[in-house]
Amino acid sequence: MRLHLSSSRFTSLILVSVLFVSIAEAAATKRKVIIDQDALGPGGSNMQAIILAIQSPEVDVLGITITSGDGWRDENVAHTLRLLELIGRTDIPVVPGAVFPLVNSKAETLLWEKLHGALFYKGAWMESYPPTPNVKRAPGHGPFEVPPLEEGAPTTKPLSETAAGFLSRKVREFPGEVSIIQLGPATNIALAARLDERFAELAKEIVIMGGSFNPRPANNSFAGEYIYTPRLEFNFRWDPEAMRIVLRSPWRKVTLVPIDPTTPTLFTPELIARSTAGDTKVTRYIARFAQGFPLWDELAVMAWLRPEIITQKSSVAVDVDIDHGAGYGNTLSWPAGHSPGLGEQPAEVVMAVDLKKFEDACVETFTR
Secondary structure: OOOOOHHHHHHHHHOOOOOHHHHHHHHHEEEEEEEOOOOOOOOHHHHHHHHHHHOOOOOOEEEEOOOOOOOOOHHHHHHHHHHHHHHOOOOOOOEOOOOOOOOOOOHHHHHHHHHOOOOOHHHOOOOOOOOOOOOOOOOOOOOOOOOOOOOOOOOOOOOOOHHHHHHHHHHHHHHEOOOOOOEEHHHHHHHHHHHOHHHHHOOOOOEEEEEOOOOOOOHHHHHOOOOOOOOOOHHHOOOOHHHHHOOOOOOOEEEEEEOOOHHOOOHHHHHHHHHHHOOHHHHHHHHHHHOOOOHHHHHHHHHHHOOHHHHEEEEEEEOOOOOOOOOOOOEEEEEOOOOOOOOEEEEEEEEOHHHHHHHHHHHHHHHO
């Protein structure tokens, strides 16, 4: 039996084949990324940074690994699952990670404050917050308690795998292709690096939001974090030992986005209005839960997505103080060739960005 195809049907089959090949090629060329986040929500810098990566058509978000930091892990997992439900992206896996730092603890932090003075911000260990315009913060609670969520409880479930196991598995599945964007404390990444000796070298790169060098005081209440302690930053301070492990691991490339370039940023009412123009699931989520935080994590994601926004950067050897004295958690740095030589790795440190280009890129991505 011979099969006869009309020329029009044959042409249609060719076009369909070309389309499938084009789709497969596009998927293969997307930038693979895992977002590691202390995803307290709803809304705010943590969630909006996740949205920016998801909304970018050139990015394939392989998963979101969750740690404690701004909030406790289990609550952060619930906020992330619910975000993905509300924006229609439940195909992206959410993976629970570390609940507590490797060494640091609430008891030690309270003792440190008695000796060296009160910390401006302690994340999940905060019991009350100073009043801040256009910002909502829930009261503190226990590490395994998930209070009622403003956005509603999720119906989807996280993976049963650990964050460290997921991170290791994915970089081995796609060696040299996976970017790690660490937007919270370093505990999950440090555990992956210690459990899998090839984890760091198999990743394409790591982008870290954290550290502080010489930030200019901003004209808002968030400047209290760094105005008197310019080398202290929360993501480093929550788990300094984990951050040291990460900074000394053999990455192919390290990009550090510290507090310094974020101080001029703020999610103002005008920027919120621009970011919620149009009517999509994403703009509805942002409009409903927007808060007036600086754009800390958004800047780290955009520095990776759109490096053309960067106006100043430098190569610096970076480490963290783990001596448990007055400088515990402080950012340490040296010019190239002048570090102690104990494993410090050079990092490309982003010191300044073009604020207009950055804000425009956020608006374009949010409203896509």
